[in-house]
Structures are given as C-alpha cells and as structure tokens.
Amino acid sequence: MPNPTVETPPGANPPESKSKPGIAGALRNIFTADDPDPQKAIARRRRFVMAGILGFLGVNLLMFLRFFFPRTLFEPKTKFLIGYPSDFGFGVDTKFQNQYRIWVVRNTEGIFVISAICTHLGCTPDWKASENKFKCPCHGSGYDPEGVNFEGPAPRPMDRAHVEVTPEGQIEVDLSRLYRWPKGERSEFNDLGAIVRV
Amino acid sequence: MADGNETNGASGNGAGDPGENGAAKKSPVTVLVEGAKAVKAQAAEEIKALKQPEKTDVWKSVLRVKHDETPRSRALGVLSNVFLHLHPAKINRDAVAYNYTWGMGGMTFYVYITLVFTGTLLMFYYHPSKVVAFRDILYLEHDVPFGKLLRNMHRWGAHLMVIMVELHMFRVFLTGSYKKPREFNWVVGVILLVLTLLLSFTGYLLPDDQLGFWAVTVGTNMARATPLLGHDGPFGRQFGMTPFNDVRFGLLGGSIVDSNALLRAYIWHCVAIPIIASAFMVVHFWRVRKDGGISGPAPVQLESEMKEPRKI
Numbered sequence: 001m002p003n004p005t006v007e008t009p010p011g012a013n014p015p016e017s018k019s020k021p022g023i024a025g026a027l028r029n030i031f032t033a034d035d036p037d038p039q040k041a042i043a044r045r046r047r048f049v050m051a052g053i054l055g056f057l058g059v060n061l062l063m064f065l066r067f068f069f070p071r072t073l074f075e076p077k078t079k080f081l082i083g084y085p086s087d088f089g090f091g092v093d094t095k096f097q098n099q100y101r102i103w104v105v106r107n108t109e110g111i112f113v114i115s116a117i118c119t120h121l122g123c124t125p126d127w128k129a130s131e132n133k134f135k136c137p138c139h140g141s142g143y144d145p146e147g148v149n150f151e152g153p154a155p156r157p158m159d160r161a162h163v164e165v166t167p168e169g170q171i172e173v174d175l176s177r178l179y180r181w182p183k184g185e186r187s188e189f190n191d192l193g194a195i196v197r198v
Numbered sequence: 199m200a201d202g203n204e205t206n207g208a209s210g211n212g213a214g215d216p217g218e219n220g221a222a223k224k225s226p227v228t229v230l231v232e233g234a235k236a237v238k239a240q241a242a243e244e245i246k247a248l249k250q251p252e253k254t255d256v257w258k259s260v261l262r263v264k265h266d267e268t269p270r271s272r273a274l275g276v277l278s279n280v281f282l283h284l285h286p287a288k289i290n291r292d293a294v295a296y297n298y299t300w301g302m303g304g305m306t307f308y309v310y311i312t313l314v315f316t317g318t319l320l321m322f323y324y325h326p327s328k329v330v331a332f333r334d335i336l337y338l339e340h341d342v343p344f345g346k347l348l349r350n351m352h353r354w355g356a357h358l359m360v361i362m363v364e365l366h367m368f369r370v371f372l373t374g375s376y377k378k379p380r381e382f383n384w385v386v387g388v389i390l391l392v393l394t395l396l397l398s399f400t401g402y403l404l405p406d407d408q409l410g411f412w413a414v415t416v417g418t419n420m421a422r423a424t425p426l427l428g429h430d431g432p433f434g435r436q437f438g439m440t441p442f443n444d445v446r447f448g449l450l451g452g453s454i455v456d457s458n459a460l461l462r463a464y465i466w467h468c469v470a471i472p473i474i475a476s477a478f479m480v481v482h483f484w485r486v487r488k489d490g491g492i493s494g495p496a497p498v499q500l501e502s503e504m505k506e507p508r509k510i
Contacts, residue, residue, distance in 0.1 A: 068448040075452055122419035123412055138416060 076100070078175040085111055085171060085198045092145050094127050102161060102173065103127065105146060110197040112189075113161040113173050114147040120154045134158075148181075157181045162193045171196060259382040262488060278488070280480055286487045293492035298373070302366035303486075307479065309359045314472065316352040324404070326464035328457040331406035356398055363394050375493035383485040386478055393475040400467035406460060414463070415455050421446040 030048045035041040082096060082104060088111055093104040101124065103114045116124050123138035133150075134143035141152030148157040162177035179188040188194060224232075247254045252261075263278075265271055292298065323342050324334045338345035367387065370376055376384035403414040421444075422430040428446060429439040441453045451458030486492060 065448075068451065069443065070451055070458070073442075073452050075454060075456060121416040122422075123415060138412060 081170045081172050084169055092127055110195045112195040113163050115159045115161050119156050156183050160194050163196050280484045284483055292494050300369050302362050306362040309355050313355045316348050319348050326461050335405045360398055363391050380489045386482045390478050397471050400463040403463040418446050418449055
C-alpha cells in the first residue's frame, strides 16, 4: 500500500494515468519485477505465456483446416466442345454421359445440356428410352426428357450447363456455369447461355 | 419472523381484504415484475458461471475432482491418472451379471481390437489409389492366402460393432447409467458412437466399387446442405460457398468423389479416426471405474463373505 502522503517520484508512472499503454509499455508492465504483490506479477506473466501458446495453437488450427482445401485440382475439364448443332436430332442424346456426365437435349426451342446429377443427392440418373424419362437408381427420382422432376424426392429440375456456339460453329459446354430452377423461384432455363436456339 | 410478517401484511394487503387469497392472487404487473427479476437472477447466475467456470456442473462433471493448488491434489493428479487405472482391481459381482450389462461394452471393445488387427493385415495388400484399389479387393478375395477370410472378418466385424455400440447405448439408457456422476461418460460415449459411424462410413468407400462410390456420393452430398458451410445449405450461397470451397470440398479434396476422396477416406479410416477413437475409449473405460464402477443397485454381500468384526 503506497503512502498517499509521499509524493510519487518523477520517474515512476502515476497510478491513475488512464491513457492506453503501447505494446512496449504493456510488455514492461507484464515483465516488471517490482510489483508490490509478487503473486500478481507471476499471474500476469503466466497469462502472457498462456495467451502466446493459445494464439500459436489457434493459428495452427486455422492452418490445419486450410490444408484440407487444395489449390490445384486434377479433375475432368469443365469446358469442352461437343460438336455442331446439326449433329443432334430431336430428343435426348446420351453419347457424352460417360465422358462428361451430360445429356444433350434438343426440342422445338433449341439445344440445351443437362448436367447428369440428380438434384436429390447427386447420383447419375438413367435415361429410360422406353419410358421416355430419366430415373435415378439411388432413391427413385424421375425426370421428364427435359430434366424436369415429376416423381420421387428430387427437389428441383436437373441443372443445365452453359452452352454457346463458337466462331467455328461448334457447341461449347461450360459445366462450371449452371442454370437452376429451384422450387418456387425464377427459372434460369431461359437465360442467355442456357440454351442454343436453332 | 413475526415482525417480518406483520410488516408484510401492513404494506401489501392494507388496501384489499387481508383474509382470503391475499397471497395467491397476483396482478399481472406483479407477475411480470417477478418474471423479470427471475430472468435477471438467472442471467446473474450465468455471468457468475462464466467468471468461475470451475463452479459449474459441466466443469465438475468433466474434471471429476477439485484441482486445487495443494500438494495432495498434485499427488492425486499423478496417482489417479488414466494410464494406471484403465481396469479396476476388483469389481462388484452384480456389475458383471450379463442380464444387467449384456456385456455389450466389453464385446464392442473386443470387436474393435479384431477390426484393428484384421484391418492392419488388409493394409498390407491394399493400395488406396483409384487405379488399383478395386483390383486389390479382387486380389484379396481370390488369391491372397486367407484374404477372403480377413476381408469378411473386417466387413462383418464392422457391421457388428455398429450394432453392438447401439445396443450398449440402449442398455445404458435403460439402466439409467447416464445419470450423475456419469454424465460426462455418456457424452464420451456419444462421441464414440459418432466416431464408430464415421469409421463405418469412411471404410465404405475403400473397396472403390459401385456400392461404396455411390454411397459416399450420396453421403457427402448431404454436406452440401450444411447451413453456412455448404453451397446448397441455408445462407450458404450468401456466405460465398461454391462447390469449390465448401465443407464437402474439404471432405473430398475436390468437387467430385475421385482419387483425393479415396485417399482421404483411407487416411481418416486407417490412421486418424482410430487414434482419436482409441483415446476416447481409454477415457471412457477409466471413467467407468472412477465414477464408481458399473452402475447398479447396492452390492449384495453373501453371508459366507461376511467377516467377523475384529475384536480389540
């Protein structure tokens, strides 16, 4: 307990200074040895060391989590050419299913590309030509020839990939740009690039 | 006491009739005020718990004993640690009755040991790579000496372990063994159940056959619907999630179930989860003992076991 009657020496910090100390000041405060209560000085130092350790481990955890998200992928190309519009007749064409996991569909409006991923849980549905529908083998979702769901647990029609005609006249598909029609929302199927009108 | 009652009566019931229903009938304002006071008291309690976490029930349940800065407490920390006390020196006869415990915990552990052993042997012939994984399974099935036996032991053992863990949980629930002081061990048990299911799930992909491939496709697609962290989940898109940075991507190491996913499933299945599960099992068994052994009614002592009180 400092004696209030004694004047504080000019070098020492006045105890009632409210201004925030800088980092150097804070460190000096933590590691100062001449505290009237040595227990408090020890507790301060321990808190500092513990904060350092926890901070280090926290940063390590963030690094650990980031590690699981690779920068480079060795996956199939998402942008590719599938041929000329005249190659596709009316109806569903399954010839790219194995290579690119897509179906090319032509109807009276034009040619569009369905991403062959069931909107329920991501299996590949089968094209049943005799029943004129897509049927998912995993949980039984059914889609009509334009990929619109009509039975089973699927929540929305299958997504369509971006298509455009290159200057050479071929159709280029971009699977990384998808057009969706979530239930109760606006259909993106008529957007520019969702369909090649021929 | 009498003084207090008198003053209460004078101030509270002075206006109305002091006889009947004076205390039971409260105006809605009073009820509101009392409710607000109760909420305030609870908030104060919670703030106190935040400031002194060692006083809360959760803390006491996890750490079991006080950890003061006394020589006795420090000595106990060494003497009662996990590794010296995995198994009790003696147990109560009633605690090992099969019609009470069903032996499910012990049998689950036995199956786990079997799975670790057969799994390690299977690792000698299995390459976790997309080209050869399924070929290795066929090789194990048809040519490796005892390969078919090992693979089937591992497969059926895995199914059995999931069933046994659930039956064990069911028994613990029926006998009320999750109650104080065993709450923390119940929590550890739930974590072990989740780890068992994760082991089962990651092992599903490893044969790289159609069944496992589509099962993992379906299973990881559920992760797409994670709130905030999945690109199809609530607020996922607004949070900036795409198929290339969400939680599913982190699990699979890619946007599709491919070679990265197979390798990750292999490492989680063979290294990471078994280590985590083993650590939790150690704590689980130790706590069974430290919480007073297997739960049950007071032990029965046979007459033949009773000792004459020593005379001095």
